[in-house]
Amino acid sequence: MEDLSDRELERYLQENNAGKLFCDFKLLEKTPDHSYFSELRRKIGTERLADLFNKFGEKLKEKGLVANIFTFVDASKMISKISLWDERDKAIAAGEEKLNNQNIEK
Numbered sequence: 167m168e169d170l171s172d173r174e175l176e177r178y179l180q181e182n183n184a185g186k187l188f189c190d191f192k193l194l195e196k197t198p199d200h201s202y203f204s205e206l207r208r209k210i211g212t213e214r215l216a217d218l219f220n221k222f223g224e225k226l227k228e229k230g231l232v233a234n235i236f237t238f239v240d241a242s243k244m245i246s247k248i249s250l251w252d253e254r255d256k257a258i259a260a261g262e263e264k265l266n267n268q269n270i271e272k
Contacts, residue, residue, distance in 0.1 A: 172200035
């Protein structure tokens, strides 16, 4: 549900008490390493794993813990075409000055 890699999940379970308890580990119990998760996925198989994941999601919805409404917030920087053209023009001008070469413009 957290979209973690196997190595991230290993570390998450080592450091996060809520995650540890959710997965039914005791607080001081040693959690599995990353190789366990890939082996488990292989044994379960992709179809059965998808089925388990969907059933888990349905149970969460039945309990009112999740809804089908998602809000995505993207804080990444957007680059406009205008700023790209400005950068290109500056680079061309800098190249002409640096190389003292009029052919760059062509």
